[in-house]
Amino acid sequence: MASMNISLPDPMRDYVQNRIDSGQYASVSDYVRDLIRRDQGGVEDEERWLRDLDASIVQSLAEMSAGGGVDLDEACDMALRDLDRAGKARR
Structure with missing residues (x-):
């Protein structure tokens, strides 16, 4: 598996860490993978909507x-x- 390094402002880093600490995610990588999956799904939904509209x-x-x-x-x-x-008629 490939790795990536990202830089975040402190408030964003703290937000991600709070999500991990609350048990919603196992790690930063887990959180980022979930965001990417959600984004991919959104893009696919938008493409499907545009095809249907066309x-x-x-x-x-x-x-x-x-x-x-x-x-x-x-x-x-x-x-x-x-x-x-x-x-x-209502009057």
């Missing part, structure tokens, strides 16, 4: 090109009318 955009554009979909202005007007009716 696919959704492509699908929506294809639907719009085929004559589907709803005009945004019309959809907003409908939503506002529905909200207005719901507000009047």
